[in-house]
Amino acid sequence: MLFALLLVSCGKTNNGTMNVATYNIRIINKQDSIDGNGWTLRLPHIAKLVKFHEFDIFGTQEGLKPALDDLKSILPGYDYIGVGADNGADAGGHNAIFYDTDKFDLLDDGTFWLSETPDTVSFGWDAAYRRVCTWGIFRHRDSNFRFIYFNLHLDHIGSIAQAESSKLILSKIKEMPESLPVVLSGDFNVDQNSESYQLINESGVLCDAYNTALLRYINSSTFNNFDPNGSFMTSTGDFQRIDHIFLSPDFKIQRYGVLTDTYRNQLPDSTITVRVPSDHYPVVVTVKI
Numbered sequence: 001m002l003f004a005l006l007l008v009s010c011g012k013t014n015n016g017t018m019n020v021a022t023y024n025i026r027i028i029n030k031q032d033s034i035d036g037n038g039w040t041l042r043l044p045h046i047a048k049l050v051k052f053h054e055f056d057i058f059g060t061q062e063g064l065k066p067a068l069d070d071l072k073s074i075l076p077g078y079d080y081i082g083v084g085a086d087n088g089a090d091a092g093g094h095n096a097i098f099y100d101t102d103k104f105d106l107l108d109d110g111t112f113w114l115s116e117t118p119d120t121v122s123f124g125w126d127a128a129y130r131r132v133c134t135w136g137i138f139r140h141r142d143s144n145f146r147f148i149y150f151n152l153h154l155d156h157i158g159s160i161a162q163a164e165s166s167k168l169i170l171s172k173i174k175e176m177p178e179s180l181p182v183v184l185s186g187d188f189n190v191d192q193n194s195e196s197y198q199l200i201n202e203s204g205v206l207c208d209a210y211n212t213a214l215l216r217y218i219n220s221s222t223f224n225n226f227d228p229n230g231s232f233m234t235s236t237g238d239f240q241r242i243d244h245i246f247l248s249p250d251f252k253i254q255r256y257g258v259l260t261d262t263y264r265n266q267l268p269d270s271t272i273t274v275r276v277p278s279d280h281y282p283v284v285v286t287v288k289i
Contacts, residue, residue, distance in 0.1 A: 016143060017254065017288050018103070021050075021058035022151070022185035022243050024280035025071070027093060028064050036265070037226050037275065039067060045263045045277040047074045050098075053259060053284060057099040057138065059151030059185040061280075065090045077102055081109045082151075085130040088121050095134045095151045095186065107146070109136040112172065114152065114165040124165065126158035133169065137180065145289045147250070148176060152186040154196065162189065162196040170203055181250035181289075182206060187280065191240045206246035209285040213256035220260050226279045228262050243283050255286040 025046055026032065028039045050058070060068070060080075068080055078098050086092030088111070099106070114131040115124030123130055133152040139145070150169060155161040173182055184206055190196055192208070201208050210216065221232040222243040232240040239258075247253065259282050264272050 017286055018056040018140065019054050019284055019286050020183055020185065020245060021053075021055045021282050021284040022061075022187070022245055023058055023282035024061040024153070024187045024243060024278060025063050025067065026278045026280070027062040028067055032226075035226070036273070037279075039070075041265065041275075042277045043067075043070055044074065045261070047071060049259065049261050049277060049282065050075060055098075055284065056103055057097065057149065058282070058284075059134075059149070060096045060098065061093070061151075061153040061187040063094045063096050064092075065094065068094055068096050071098070079106075081106065081136050082134040083111050083132070085113070085132045086121070092130060093153065095132055095153050097134055097136050097149055097151050099136075099138060103141055105139040105141060107137040107139055109134070111135070114154070114161065114168060118168060118172075124155070124158075125161040127155035127161035128157040129155060131155050131161070131165065133172070133186075135172075140289060143289060145181075147181040147183060147289075148173075150182065150184045150186075152184070152188075154186065154188045154190065156189040159195075162194070163199060166196040166199040170200065170205055173205060182248040183251075184246040185244070185283075187243050189242055191234050191242050192238070192244075193234055193236070197244065200246055206248055209245045209247055209253045209256050209287075210241065213253040213285065215255045217255070217257040220258055220281060222258055222281050222283055224260075224276055224279055224281060226276060228260075228274050228276050241283075243280055245283055245285050247285075247287065250289075252288040253285055254288055255284075257284050258282075259284060
């Protein structure tokens with residue numbers, strides 16, 4: 001009996017749940033390397049974080065194709081979908097969706113632009129950059145549960161683009177050929193008091209996982225600006241959340257967390273500095289399906 005109990009306690013169990021996350025992994029750029037936050041330093045810590053916290057499926061933002069391929073190469077058993085915003089192929093930031101291929105089958109996928117012409121490479125409204133939303137229809141193998149996952153990155157400047165993009169997402173959900181449970185994740189570049197956030201959260205279609213989770217673990221804003229000691233607050237004194245996970249009522253949210261994992265590295269003068277794997281913290285939810 002003791003041996004049997006040990007086997008149960010040491011093995012991974014599913015119990016009809018899955019861990020869903022969103023993570024802005026930060027675009028590769030020269031200045032970050034100069035500042036000590038280069039991609040090659042951060043990459044292994046991002047991968048370890050994903051594996052340790054057992055992300056089953058997660059959306060990323062700002063990933064360039066080389067970075068996404070790097071991450072996939074050290075996450076055996078994961079694959080990803082998504083195209084670049086600049087040409088619908090490899091150029092520009094991707095809003096990729098990574099998934100555990102042992103747990104999910106990909107049934108269909110696509111990408112559309114957050115603009116007035118979503119089917120073509122384009123800027124939307126007053127946006128400063130081309131922005132896309134990638135989606136995939138997945139089947140959870142153990143339960144045969146099917147759902148559709150949307151992952152996006154809203155513009156950081158255009159307020160009209162932010163609001164209109166939220167409206168576009170809701171319309172795209174309704175356009176899907178069959179009614180499936182929905183996950184929407186992303187870096188929305190706006191907090192929980194914004195118009196574009198409220199458009200989704202009060203739509204009756206999706207709800208912020210933060211609001212319905214049975215257990216919440218949050219001790220920081222979701223944006224850290226590469227400062228492990230910093231945090232950003234809203235005008236009402238709450239931690240600012242600009243990275244969100246919305247779900248349809250088909251899911252029961254058991255846990256919601258903002259993961260503030262850090263790592264250490266040694267400088268040439270032998271001092272140790274504390275760093276974060278990205279300028280955003282990942283948000284993860286455990287959902288019962």
